[in-house]
Amino acid sequence: MRPLKVFLTGASSGLGQALAREYASQGAILGLVARREDALRDLARSLPNPGAVHIYAADVRDADAMARAAQDFLDRIGVPDVVIANAGVSVGTVASEREDLEAFRMVMDTNWFGVLTTFQPFLRPMQDREPGAGGWRGTLVGIASVAGVRGLPGGGAYSASKSAVIKLLESLRLEQRRHGIRVVTIAPGYIRTPMTAHNPYRMPFLTDADVFARKAVRAIGAGSRFKVIPWQMGVVASLMHVMPRWLYDALAAKAPRKPRGGAGD
Secondary structure, three states: OOOOEEEEEOOOOHHHHHHHHHHHHOOOEEEEEEOOHHHHHHHHHHOOOHHHEEEEEOOOOOHHHHHHHHHHHHHHOOOOOEEEEOOOOEEEOOOOOHHHHHHHHHHHHHHHHHHHHHHHHHHHHHHHOOOOHHHOOEEEEEEOOHHHOOOOOOOHHHHHHHHHHHHHHHHHHHHHHHHOEEEEEEEEOOEEOOOOOOOOOOOOOOEEHHHHHHHHHHHHHHOOOEEEEOHHHHHHHHHHHHOOHHHHHHHHOOOOOOOEOOEEO
16 A cells, blocks of 8 residues: 655644644655744654655745645656645734734635645645545645634634634535645644643643654544544533523633633644
């Protein structure tokens, strides 16, 4: 069996790095994207087969840079089997503060628009390739968040961006099915990464990044439509989704907030 070809953004740390390590352990050929080229090089050298790793220093907010990275991977390796839009940032925001407007834009451009810039260059090539096992031509994966289920106080930018990601992926799943392309939504709960390291509140069901990555890769391979990791947060998310607004407001209004300006990726 030939190795999987995987293109992954936000690979220099956190969830992206854990996913890269998990796929590398399975012998995949990797295209890794992040803003920090030095961190990507360090990661590539630490993987089992550095020669199967292709790195691209690019910001997912830059559609042209992402198109160049995608084209290089297509030229060198071919059409990827799996494309994972993982790059993301989290920033505590306050809507009443004028200077926070740029933070709102940055979070949305990275977390939502970055999904589009990651997927778009590969859509036509995937649609045009010969179908593989089960009649599928490829898999697009978006990393959303349980935070996208309901708005969180102090997290308006992050919650809004991840809610938009969930809806975008849902639309793409319906659009691309007829082309033989699967679309998978992965919604992490609290995962131990640099992004969550400075949260000054209790994080229920906190999960190590490598555990998350193993479960996510299994869900991606199975073609899951929507998967919350860990499963306990899936129960919480389901309850939050159906909770009446008056009850959610009463419970969440006094919830701890992410500190304003605290960011990670």
